[in-house]
Amino acid sequence: MSIEVSVDSRASGGLKLIPYIPRDRPCRLEGRNGIGKSALIRLLVLASGHQPYLHEPAAWASLKALVGPTVLTISGMSGEHTTAKLTLTPDEWPDIPDREIGPWLGHLSIDGATAQIEELFDCFSVVHLVGTERLSDTLRQQYARFSTALNETSRQLSSIDDQRAELGEIDDQLRFVSPQAVATDSVARLAAEKERRDLEPKLKSARDRVNDLQLAAGIQAMLDATSESGKADEIQQLRQKLTAARAELPQREQALENALRRLSRGTAAQQAAEKAERRLSEAIDAVDRSNTRQLEIGRHLAELGIDPQSPTLTSEEAELLRQAIEAAEADFVKLRKAALRQRRSQAENEVLDELRVVLSSAEERGLADLVLFDLDGTGISVSMVRNALGGHASEPIEDDPELSKIEARLSELRELARLFADRPELAKKLDGAIKQAEKDTGSDGHDDLQEAVATARIQRDKTNSAIRSLNSRIGALSPAGFPDIAIEDAKRQVDELLQKYNVEWPNLGNELTNSINTLTSFQDEDRNLRSVISSYDDTAAERRVARENLWHKIHTKQSHSWLKGLAEQVPHAQESPKPSSAWPDDTWEFLSERVSAARQALGSLVGQIEGLTTVAMDTGSTGALAEALDALVEQDLRDELAARPIAEALFDGGNVNTVDLTEQTVTWTTPHGETRTRPLTAFSSGEQALGFIRARLQQVADSPADNRLVFLDEFGAFISADRRKPLAELLISDSVAALTNEVIVVLPLQADYEAELEQTTGELHDDYARRVAAVNARGYFTEVLKS
Amino acid sequence: MNDADLVVRLVEQVARGAARELSADDASAGHDRDEAVTMLKALQHNQFDVFDAIVSWAREH
Numbered sequence: 001m002s003i004e005v006s007v008d009s010r011a012s013g014g015l016k017l018i019p020y021i022p023r024d025r026p027c028r029l030e031g032r033n034g035i036g037k038s039a040l041i042r043l044l045v046l047a048s049g050h051q052p053y054l055h056e057p058a059a060w061a062s063l064k065a066l067v068g069p070t071v072l073t074i075s076g077m078s079g080e081h082t083t084a085k086l087t088l089t090p091d092e093w094p095d096i097p098d099r100e101i102g103p104w105l106g107h108l109s110i111d112g113a114t115a116q117i118e119e120l121f122d123c124f125s126v127v128h129l130v131g132t133e134r135l136s137d138t139l140r141q142q143y144a145r146f147s148t149a150l151n152e153t154s155r156q157l158s159s160i161d162d163q164r165a166e167l168g169e170i171d172d173q174l175r176f177v178s179p180q181a182v183a184t185d186s187v188a189r190l191a192a193e194k195e196r197r198d199l200e201p202k203l204k205s206a207r208d209r210v211n212d213l214q215l216a217a218g219i220q221a222m223l224d225a226t227s228e229s230g231k232a233d234e235i236q237q238l239r240q241k242l243t244a245a246r247a248e249l250p251q252r253e254q255a256l257e258n259a260l261r262r263l264s265r266g267t268a269a270q271q272a273a274e275k276a277e278r279r280l281s282e283a284i285d286a287v288d289r290s291n292t293r294q295l296e297i298g299r300h301l302a303e304l305g306i307d308p309q310s311p312t313l314t315s316e317e318a319e320l321l322r323q324a325i326e327a328a329e330a331d332f333v334k335l336r337k338a339a340l341r342q343r344r345s346q347a348e349n350e351v352l353d354e355l356r357v358v359l360s361s362a363e364e365r366g367l368a369d370l371v372l373f374d375l376d377g378t379g380i381s382v383s384m385v386r387n388a389l390g391g392h393a394s395e396p397i398e399d400d401p402e403l404s405k406i407e408a409r410l411s412e413l414r415e416l417a418r419l420f421a422d423r424p425e426l427a428k429k430l431d432g433a434i435k436q437a438e439k440d441t442g443s444d445g446h447d448d449l450q451e452a453v454a455t456a457r458i459q460r461d462k463t464n465s466a467i468r469s470l471n472s473r474i475g476a477l478s479p480a481g482f483p484d485i486a487i488e489d490a491k492r493q494v495d496e497l498l499q500k501y502n503v504e505w506p507n508l509g510n511e512l513t514n515s516i517n518t519l520t521s522f523q524d525e526d527r528n529l530r531s532v533i534s535s536y537d538d539t540a541a542e543r544r545v546a547r548e549n550l551w552h553k554i555h556t557k558q559s560h561s562w563l564k565g566l567a568e569q570v571p572h573a574q575e576s577p578k579p580s581s582a583w584p585d586d587t588w589e590f591l592s593e594r595v596s597a598a599r600q601a602l603g604s605l606v607g608q609i610e611g612l613t614t615v616a617m618d619t620g621s622t623g624a625l626a627e628a629l630d631a632l633v634e635q636d637l638r639d640e641l642a643a644r645p646i647a648e649a650l651f652d653g654g655n656v657n658t659v660d661l662t663e664q665t666v667t668w669t670t671p672h673g674e675t676r677t678r679p680l681t682a683f684s685s686g687e688q689a690l691g692f693i694r695a696r697l698q699q700v701a702d703s704p705a706d707n708r709l710v711f712l713d714e715f716g717a718f719i720s721a722d723r724r725k726p727l728a729e730l731l732i733s734d735s736v737a738a739l740t741n742e743v744i745v746v747l748p749l750q751a752d753y754e755a756e757l758e759q760t761t762g763e764l765h766d767d768y769a770r771r772v773a774a775v776n777a778r779g780y781f782t783e784v785l786k787s
Numbered sequence: 788m789n790d791a792d793l794v795v796r797l798v799e800q801v802a803r804g805a806a807r808e809l810s811a812d813d814a815s816a817g818h819d820r821d822e823a824v825t826m827l828k829a830l831q832h833n834q835f836d837v838f839d840a841i842v843s844w845a846r847e848h
Contacts, residue, residue, distance in 0.1 A: 099790055149790035156835045163837035562838035566845055598841040601822035608801055608823055628800040
C-alpha cells in the first residue's frame with residue numbers, strides 16, 4: 001500500500017508548493033521548474049521529524065515567513081493509523097533552524113484525533129536523495145555538520161561570559177586565602193626574618209664603627225683646627241675659668257640665702273624686703289635656667305638654622321621648629337609601634353593587623369569619619385581607632401636605643417618650644433619682681449641687711465652670667481659635636497678609637513667613607529627587610545579578613561552558594577555553624593584547587609571551541625585543531641563508505657581502511673587481500689557516480705520503514721535516454737526492490753511534450769497528451785515510472 | 788548523533804591528538820585537555836550554568 005500527500009497551501013510571497021503526490025509507485029513526478037517540487041519535499045522531510053534547513057538559516061527564515069498555515073494531509077498509511085493531518089504553525093517556529101523538531105512545527109491530528117507531533121515522526125518517514133550528490137558533497141556536509149555544532153556551542157559559551165568573569169574573581173579570592181598561599185608567604189617571611197636577624201649584628205658593628213670613626217675624625221679635626229689657630233689654648237683657659245665659676249656658684253647661692261635669712265629676721269619692712277628679694281631672686285633664677293637650658297639643647301635650633309642664643313623666634317623660625325617637632329613625633333610613633341610590635345605576641349599582632357585591614361578598607365571607602373562606638377561620651381571614629389591602633393604600651397620601653405634617641409630629641413624639641421612659649425611670662429614675672437623689690441626695699445632709705453642681700457644677689461647673678469657666657473664662648477670656639485672634654489683627653493680618645501679599629505690616621509678618611517657606605521648598604525637592606533616582613537604581616541591579615549568575608553558570602557549569598565556544594569565534596573568535610581575557623585585548611589585548599597582547575601579547564605575549552613569553530617569554517621586550515629577536525633571527518637566518512645552496500649559498489653566488496661583528506665584518497669583492502677588506493681575525485685563521475693547512488697539507495701533499502709517516501713531528486717542524468725537503462729536496472733534490482741513502493745523520481749520537464757505531441761502515435765501519443773494536459777493544468781504530471 | 792555529542796567527540800579528539808604528540812613525560816598537558824572534555828560534558832549536562840557545572844565536574848575528579 002502506498003501513501004498519498006495532499007497539500008492545502010497557504011503559502012504567500014512567491015513560495016509555491018505542488019498540491020498532490022499520488023499513490024503511484026514507483027512514481028515519476030516531472031514538472032516545470034519553480035512550481036514547488038523541492039519545497040514540498042523539504043516540508044515533508046520536516047514533517048517526518050528531520051531538519052533539512054540545518055545549514056541554511058536564510059532559506060529557513062524565508063520558509064518561516066512565507067509558508068503560512070499550510071495543511072499537509074498524508075493518507076493511505078499502513079499500520080495503526082491511516083491518515084495524518086498537519087497544520088503548520090510557522091509563527092511558533094524558531095528563528096534559526098533547530099536540529100530538534102518539536103511541537104512548534106504545527107497542530108497534528110491522526111485519524112481525526114489531536115495528537116502529539118512526535119507520533120507523526122514515529123509513523124512517517126521521508127528520504128531525500130539527490131542524484132547529483134558526490135563524495136565531495138558528503139565531505140562538505142561532514143564539515144558543515146561540525147561547523148554548525150561548533151557555532152552552537154560557541155554561542156552557548158558566549159552566553160556564560162559573565163559567569164566566567166565572576167568565576168575568575170572567585171578563583172582569585174580563593175587563591176589569595178588558600179593555605180598554600182599562606183604557607184608560601186609564611187616560609188618567605190621566616191626567611192626574611194632570619195636574614196634580618198643575621199643582619200642585626202653586622203648593622204650594629206657597622207654603626208658603632210661609623211660613630212667611632214666619625215667621632216675620632218671630628219675630634220681630630222677640632223684638635224687640628226684649634227692647634228692651628230691657637231684656639232686650643234683659649235679654650236683651655238676658658239674651661240679653667242668655667243670650672244672656677246661653677247665651683248663659685250654654690251658659695252654665691254649660699255651667701256644670698258644667708259643674707260636673705262638675716263633680712264627675714266629683721267623689722268617688718270625688712271621682712272617684706274626679704275620676700276620681695278626672694279621673689280626677684282627666683283624670677284632671675286627662672287630666666288637664667290630658661291636661658292641656660294636653651295643653650296644646653298640649642299643644637300637642635302642650630303640644626304634648623306636658628307641662632308641657639310636667640311631669646312625669641314620669628315614666625316618663620318617658630319614654624320620650622322613646629323615642623324621639626326611634627327616630624328620627630330611621626331618618627332617616634334613609627335618606631336614606638338615597631339618596638340611594641342616586637343614585644344607583642346603573634347596572636348596580639350594578628351588581632352591588631354586584622355583590625356587595621358578592616359579600618360583601612362573602611363577609610364578607602366570614604367568611611368573615615370564613621371563613629372564606631374561611644375566611649376565616655378566621645379564618639380570614636382574609624383580614623384581615630386586606625387591612628388591609635390597599636391600604640392598602647394602596658395609597660396615603658398627602655399631597651400631600644402634608637403627609640404630612646406628619637407624620644408629624647410622629641411622631648412628636647414618640645415622643651416625648646418615650651419621655653420620660647422614661657423619666656424614672655426618669665427619676663428613679665430621678672431619685671432613685676434623688680435618693681436616690687438624696688439618698692440619694698442628702697443622706701444626707708446639705706447639698710448645694711450638689704451644692701452647685703454642685693455650685693456649677694458648681684459654676685460650670684462654675675463657668676464651665673466659668667467658660666468653662661470663661658471659656655472657660650474667655648475661652644476662658639478668648638479666645632480659642632482665636640483665633646484665637653486679636655487684637649488689631652490680628646491687626643492687620647494682619638495688614639496684609642498683608631499687602635500680599636502686598627503686604622504692608621506692617614507687612612508681615616510677613606511676608612512670612614514667605606515664604613516659609611518657599608519652602613520648605608522646595611523641600613524638599606526634592613527629597611528627593605530623590615531618592609532618585606534611588614535608587607536607579609538599585612539598580607540597575612542588581609543588573607544584572614546578576606547577568608548572570613550568569603551566564608552560569609554558563601555553562606556549568605558546565592559551567588560556563592562554553589563561553593564558550599566563544592567565544599568561538601570571534600571572527604572570527611574563537616575559543615576559547622578562556627579565561623580571560618582570551622583572550615584579546616586583542607587577545605588579551603590580543596591576549593592581553591594578545584595575552582596582554579598575548573599577555571600583553567602573552562603578557559604582551555606573556550607579556546608579550543610573558538611579555534612575549532614574557526615578551522616571548521618575554513619577547511620584549508622592547518623594545526624592541531626584542524627588535524628583533530630579532519631581526523632573525525634575522515635573517520636565518519638570512512639564509516640559511511642565502509643557500509644556494506646557502498647563497499648560492494650565502490651570498493652570491490654572489500655574493507656575501507658582509511659580516508660586521507662590531505663591526500664584526498666580512499667584506501668581499501670579487497671577480499672583477496674589486495675590494498676588499493678584511489679583519489680576521491682575518481683568517484684565523482686560515470687559509473688562510479690551511479691555506483692555511489694546505488695549504494696545510498698541500498699543503505700535506505702537495508703533500513704525498512706513503514707509509510708516512507710523516498711524522493712530521488714535531480715536524477716535527470718539517469719533518466720535521460722542513454723542512461724535510462726542504468727536507472728531502471730537500479731530500481732528493479734533485487735537489492736532495492738523493497739523501495740519500489742516508496743520511490744518517487746522527481747524530474748524537471750524532460751521534453752517539450754506539447755511540441756512533440758503531433759509527432760507521436762499510439763500509446764506514446766496518449767501518454768504525451770495526458771502529460772501536456774497535466775502540465776498545462778498544474779505545471780507537472782505524475783505517472784508510474786516505466787523502465 | 789546530535790550537535791552536542793559531535794562537539795564532545797571533537798574536543799575528545801583534540802585531547803587524543805595532543806596526547807599522541809606529547810611525550811610520556813608530558814602527560815599533564817594531555818590531562819588538562821581531558822579536563823576540557825569533562826568540563827564540556829558538565830556544561831551540557833547543566834544547561835551551561837558554569838557554577839552547577841563546576842560542582843558536577845569536580846565530582847568527576
